[in-house]
Amino acid sequence: MDETAELQAFRAETRAWLDANCPEEMRQPIEGDGDVCWGGRKVRFKNEAQKLWLDRMAQKGWTVPEWPKAYGGGGLSRDENKILQTEMRRIKARPPLSSFGIWMLGPALLKYGNEAQKLEHLPRIARGEIRWCQGYSEPGAGSDLASLRTSAILDGDEFVVNGQKVWTSYADRADWIFCLVRTDPSAAKHLGISFLLFDMESPGVSTSPIKLISGYSPFCQTFFDNVRVPKDNLVGQPGKGWDIAKYLLTHEREMIGGMDMGSMGRDSMHQMAKKAIGTGKSGRLKDGLLRADIVRHEIDAMAFGLTMERVKDEAKAGQGVGALSSMLKYYGTELNKQRQELLMSIGGSDSLTWEGEDRHDGDMAKTWLRSRANSIEGGTSEVQLNIIAKRVLQLPGA
C-alpha cells in the first residue's frame, strides 16, 4: 500500500524535526541501563543531551505518541506512530523515556481511570516526572497471583494498607506504586481485589533490594505498615481490580515478549558470530554446527517478528485471534533465552568474564543470567501455556 499524501507529509515533517532536535549523543547505541532514561523525581540525567531529548520529545507528546493530547500524548494515529518509530530507527534515536508508567499503568488508566485520575497522572508519566513501580507478586502469590493477601481496609476517607510485595521492579527508585490489594477478605479470591495508587514516600512504606544471580538488584521486597491512602486513589470499582490487573498484564507480557527482539543499533547475532569466529573460503561461518544453531534461531526469531507484525496488522483490520499476548510472551521470552545462550557460545571464554578492566566486562554473562527471568516474570511460560490451552484452544479444565 502506498502512503497517503498526508502520511508522506507527516513523514517529511517528522524526519526534519528529528534531524533538527535529536542530539548526537542520543543517536548512539544503548550500552547499558545507565543510558536508559527512566525519569522520576530522583532522576539523574547522564548528560545534558539526555535531558534535552526528553524535554523536546515530551513537548511534542512523543514520549507517548498515541495517547490523547489532553493527557500529554502526541495524539498520533497508529500509522503516524509507525512512521515516527521508523524515522527514529533510521537515525538510531534512543527512546527518550522508558517507564512502567508508559508501558503498563498508562494503558490501564486510559481504560479504567476516572477523568481526575487521568488528568493527575498521565501528563506526569508523559513528561517523565513520576516514576512508577508495580506491586503485584507477594511471597505467597507468584504464579497464583490472585491469592495475594496485602490488605487495604477503609477507615474514614482513607485505606489503611498492610502487607508485603516481592519482585517489585525498581521499588527503591520509584515515586509511586500501582498496587493490587485485598479490599474484601470475605469475597471469593478474584473478587476481593482492588487496584490502588499511592506515593512511595507515604509513611509506612519501606523497600529492600534483592540481589540476583546476575549480580544486579533490579527487584525489591516492599513492605507496607499501616500506610494511609486517600480512597479516591482506587482505580475502577472496589473488588474489580483483577480485571485491571489482567488487562495490564497483557501489556506487560507483550512488552517482555518483545524485549530484545529488535536489537536496535546493535549487530545481529550472525554478524557477531562472523566477527568472533570468522568465515571460511565459501563465506560460511567456520563452525558448521554453531552456524546451523544460529540460523535455526534466526529463522524462529524472524518468524516471531513477522508474527508480531501480522498480529498488529490484523488487529488494525479488525481480524485476528484473542489471547495472543500469552503466545507473544511465551514464545518471545523462550526465544530471548535461547538467543542469550547462543551469544554466550559465540563469545566462548570471552563471555565468561565477570569483572575486568573494561567497563563492559561482565555484561554478556550478566545479560545471559538476567534473561533467565524472562520466562518467569509476568507469568511463567507454563502459566502462558495454561492460558492458551484454556482460552484459545478451550481444552477442558483439569
Added chain:
Amino acid sequence: MVALVLNDEQRMVKDSADGFFASEGPVAQLRKLRDAKDADGFDRGLWAKMAEMGFAGVAIPEQFGGAGLGMVAAGLIQEAIGRNLTLSPFLSSAIVAATAIAKGGSDEQKAALLPKMASAALIVALAADESPRHAPQHVATRAEPSGNGFRLTGAKPFVLDGHVADRLIVAARTSGAEDDVAGITLFLVDPKADGVSISRRSMVDSRNAAAVTLEAVQVDGADVLGTVGEGFATLEAALDAGRACLAAEMLGVSAQSFETTVDYLKQREQFGQKIGSFQALQHRAAHLFCEVELARSVTLKALTALDSGDARAPFYVSLAKAKAGDVAKLATNEAVQMHGGIGMTDEYDIGFFMKRARAAGETFGDGAFHGDRVARLLAY
C-alpha cells in the same frame, strides 16, 4: 511495506477454495484413488473443475488465459489443498511450470502453452533435480548442439507428475561444470519424443513422480525456454513459486492436523476424564498453536514478497519453506502421538497428513537446504 493481512479479493479466494476442496477433494478421495491404484493418481474431473473455478490459472497472467491473481491467492488455494490433501497437478503444472514459462518463455511459447494449462487441457512438469537431496544447480544432463537444435542426454529421477505430463521442462547443461549456476538451459521436451522414457514412481504420500531418462533426445532451437546458458534464474523463480506454495500447503497440513488433534483431546477419555484436561498434553498443544501461527506469518510474508516483486523474496521464501516444514513435521508427529494407537491405523486419516508433511518437506529443499540458503543470503 505491504500489510500482512488479506485483502477483500484474497478473502474471497480463500472462502471459495476452502469450500471447494472440502466438498470436491476431501481426504476420502485420496484414499479412494490410492486404494484403486488409479493410473493417473488424481481425478481428471476434479482438475477440470479446478480450471473452471480459475484455480488452475491463478498464477497465469490474464492476457494468457489465466486469472492473474498472484501468489498470495495461489497460496490460499494450496493451503486449502493441504487441509484436504487433495490430489492434482496444481503445484507441478499450475504453479511451478506455469511460472517457468511465464518468466522465461517467449511470447509464442506463452501463447501456445499457458492458456491450455489454465484450462487444464495441458499438464507441464519440471524435470530439474538429479540427486535425491534437492540441489538445483547440480545439473549433469548434457545438451549438445545438434542440427538446428540440441541433443539431450541424462537422467531426472524425481519429476513431479511426470507420469501424466504432456510436456516436460528439462534443465540441461549447455556449458560449464556440473555444479555451475551458469551454463544451465531450460528446454521444452515432448515426453513422447524418441529417446525419452518415463517410469512412474508412486510415493509414500500417494502422489506420483516419474523417473525420466533422456537418451540423445533431439529438440529444436525453438524449444529453448529463455536464453541458452542462462536458465538458472528462471529455474529459481519457478522453484521459489513452488516452495512458497509448498509452505502454504504445509501450513494447511499443520493447521488441519492440529485442529483435528485438539478436537480429539476434547473427546477421548482415559482415567475417567477427557485427555485434553491433562496438562502434559495441554502444554504440547499450546506450544503447537504458537508454531502454527509462526508458520502462517512466514508463509504470508513469502507470498506477499513474491507478489510485490520484493528483491528479498528468495530470502523470505526460504524462511517460509524452512519454518513451515519444521512446523508441519512437528504438528503431524504430535498429532499421531496424541491420537495414540488409532493414529497408527490406516483406517484413520491423520497418518495421511504425516506422510504428506514428510514429502512436501523434502520437495524443492528441506529445512537444512533452506536454512543454509537463509544463512548464505545473510552472508554467513
